[in-house]
Each structure stands twice: as structure tokens, then as C-alpha cells.
Amino acid sequence: MSAGLWSRSIESLAPDLRSRRVSPVDLTEAVLERIRQHDGMLKSYVHVADGALEAAWEAEREIRNGHWRGPLHGIPVGVKDNYTARDMPTFAGTTAPGFSFPRKDSNAVARLRAAGAVLTGKTRMHEFAWGTVTPPTCNPWDVNRVVGGSSGGSGAAVMAGLAVAALGSDTGGSIRIPASICGTVGLKPTFGRVGRSGIVPHTWSLDTAGPLTRTVADAALILNVLAGADPGDPSCANRPVPDYAASLGQPVRHLSVGVCRNHFFDRNQDDVSNAVERAVSDLASQGMTVREFRIPALEYGLGAIFAVELPSSTAYHDVSLRNGRTGHFEPDVRTLVEVGRFVTGVDYLKGEQLRRVLMDDFRRVFSEVDVIVAPTTALTAWRHDATTLEIAGEQESVLAASWRLTYPFNLTGLPSISLPCGFDRDGMPIGMQVAAKPFDELTALRVAHAYERTHDWVSERPTL
Secondary structure (H helix, E strand, O other): OOOOHHHOOHHHHHHHHHOOOOOHHHHHHHHHHHHHHHHHHHOOEEEEOOOHHHHHHHHHHHHHOOOOOOOOOOOEEEEEOOEOEOOEOOOOOOOOOOOOOOOOOOHHHHHHHHOOOEEEEEEOOOHHHOOOOOOOOOEOOEOOEOOOOOOHHHHHHHHHOOOOEEEEEEOOOOOHHHHHHHOOEEEEOOOOOEOOOOEOOOOOOOOEEEEEEOOHHHHHHHHHHHEEOOOOOOOOOOOOOOOOOOOOOOOOOOOEEEEEOOOOOOOOOHHHHHHHHHHHHHHHHOOOEEEEEOOHHHHHHHHHHHHHHHHHHHHHOHHHHHOOHHHHOOHHHHHHHHHHHHOOHHHHHHHHHHHHHHHHHHHHHOOOOOEEEEEOOOOOOOEOOOOEEEEOOEEEEHHHHHHOOOOHHHHOOOOEEEEEEEEOOOOOEEEEEEEEOOOOHHHHHHHHHHHHOOOOHHHOOOOO
8 A cells, every 4th residue: 555645636546546556445545544643633524434445445346347437436535514425424514403414415426426436424514614614623734723614624634635535515615715725726616517406505596516626637527527417406507518627738828817906906915915916927927818907896795795695594594593403503603694684685685686796797807808816815724713813904804804705706606716826924825716707617727727737836745
């Protein structure tokens, strides 16, 4: 069993698994041993799958017999705890009594199994997908710091080698925030690109399913499997699925990149802004045209997403509110769920109206640019006990600061991928996001890959 197997990407492992130079059993054992060694400290899993090794043996037998299912065959993948699975419990991040979720494969889990993936377990999440901390999970780069959320367990597990890839969900940034904070890649596809049946809901009109991975190519390979019609999700688009990995490596010199100078660059930590500015310059050096623009309506985005998200989550928890079960929620989540009762119908409709304004604004921008590049989070990983931080001379709550730059792409439903673009002065990862037109994940992945392959950020690993 090779000690380095746990650190490799899907794109490097797949050819070796197919040719039998690497065994799915050895790979899975390496990841499980990594979990045994380090998850007592990191706490990235809430449940480790009993059947992981059995699935790895089955993958090995199939590959040996010539039944190759594709690049995910034999790859250990973690599953966020709000995806249901037939052979694993689902908690949705809560310890509150009275909740029970079906033992049935969600759409995404079923697709991973069909592709031959080995499910390693359920990764920890912030309760009911609220919040950007994911307690008590610790950051692999510094265990005194948070991992982001709500898919924080997936971010920590992928970065630390406790999974080769993992599933997350993104309502206001919950895939991209932990990706940025932990130093992984995190892809939020277009709303409706990946089916959500079997995912415990947070906000019906915002929730998006996607992967956290080590490389951009890995994200493309998983999206190839996850994307497509889902009969259990009426919002899922029934449209052709391109080969997302096929366009990677193509030149980007004829493409244009947009930089939104208001909102996304207004108030960030200096190290964050400087790293993303350098990344934009790097893309320009590859021949991309840089165009700056402004969207004034983004000033009202926070109010809009709260007006939509708060009552939607409250509606899901209506029974729990009426029977007093929310009293067992964590205080931050309880507050958000209960506050949703005070959002009026007028507030909700105004939030939805602003969504339409922003969609129109971004559509006009995308008539002139191919992608938009911005920081993923305004700050890097903060300490567990921090509730506010000074950013650019102003005090701001870590919740507001951590999702300020991600939620615009949830309100508009646009695809956005976060990838590493450097480290701050304390050695913590910095993420940038690349957004594209609706259902144009292909271009976002292509530009992200063009940046990634000219740097060594993805090869950096924390010492645990």
C-alpha cells in the first residue's frame, strides 16, 4: 500500500486504476487509514461507511474483469451529511431529537455509485446547512481555525487526504466558502444543472449540489457524472450534458474576463485582494482581455438573499417551530430559523424582484465577457472563537464577511468555481472564483484550469 495514494487526484489516479497499476482496495485502505490517524483531531466525518472496503473490492473485481465504469471507478468520495444514502444514516448536521431521514440513495449518491465510486462516509456540516463555521471541524492548515461552511467537513476531508473528493451543497456559498478556506477546488454548478432529490432542503430556489475536489479537472470529471435530468427534482434541467473535461487545456487567449470593481473588491483583506489581482494579471498574460464593470444593485444583495432564504428555511422547519423542537437547535441556527417568521410576503417578493434585476444586470455583463473573476471570500480562515474581524478598517461579523462574495451567484443561479490562488501572510489558503453564463460550466472550468496549471497551489499540503 503506497503512503502517497491518499494525496493524489482523480485525474492522476484514474489511468492507474484502469490499468491496474493502482488497486482500489489499496487506495481505499490508504484513505481509511488517514481517517483513523487524523480525524480524531480534524472531526471532518460524522459517520465512516462500514461498506467502503467491500465496495473497493467490488470495484477491483469489476476492473480486473474488464468492466471499467469510468474515471470515478474505485475513487473514495465523501458525502455531505444532508445527502441521503441507503446504507448510511443522515443527520443533516443536527443532534436535535425527532428528526429521521430516509435510508434511500439521493440522486447524486446513486450517480456516484453507478460510476463506481467508493463512498467513505458522511462528512460533517453546519446544522441544517446554515452557517459558515461547521463546528467542531478543524482546519487542516491550522486546527485553531475554522473550515468554513456549511460543507466544512467535505473541505477538510479533501484537503487532508481523508477523501479524494467529496459532495457539498451551496445555498449562499456553502461549497465555495470551505473550498476557499481549506484550499481545495469547489464547484457550484448552474441552478438546475445537478438534481437535488434526496438532499435535505435548505432553500428550494437557491440550493445547488456540487463537488469539492483537489483539482479543476477532478471537478469536471465529477460534474460529468452528477449533471443531468433528475425525475425527483422538478427544477432540474433536462438538457444535454457536455463532456466537461474534454475542453480543459484549450487556450483561453481569445476569451475575456470581467472584474466587478464594486462589491467584490470593496472591502477585503489585503492579502486576498492582492492575490486575486495577480491572478487576473496572470490570465491577461495568457491572452485574455480584462474588462472592468460595476453592478450598483449588488448593494442590496444581502437584504435580498435574507428575504428569500430566511422564510424558505423557516417554511421547511414549520413543524419543528410549532412543536418547540427548534429549542434543541444550535443557538445560531435557531435564531435564523425563528427570525424567518418575521419576513413578510412583501419582503420576500421584493427579494425575488431584486434577483431578477441582478440576473438582468449579469446577463448584460456576460454579453461582453466570457467569465467573471473575483475573490471567493473576503477573508481567510479565522479562529474558532472569532465572531467579528476588522477588514479594511471596518469591523464585520465573520458570517457577513465570509459569504458576502459568494451569494450573488446563488441569487442569480450562475455557475461558479472556487480554486486556490495563493496563501496569506499566516500561511492560510486564499480562493478565487470564476463565474460564467448559465449552463456554461465548460468555460468556467476551462479558465480555472488555465490558471491552475500555471501554478503549484494544488500541490501544497498541510502537515498534520
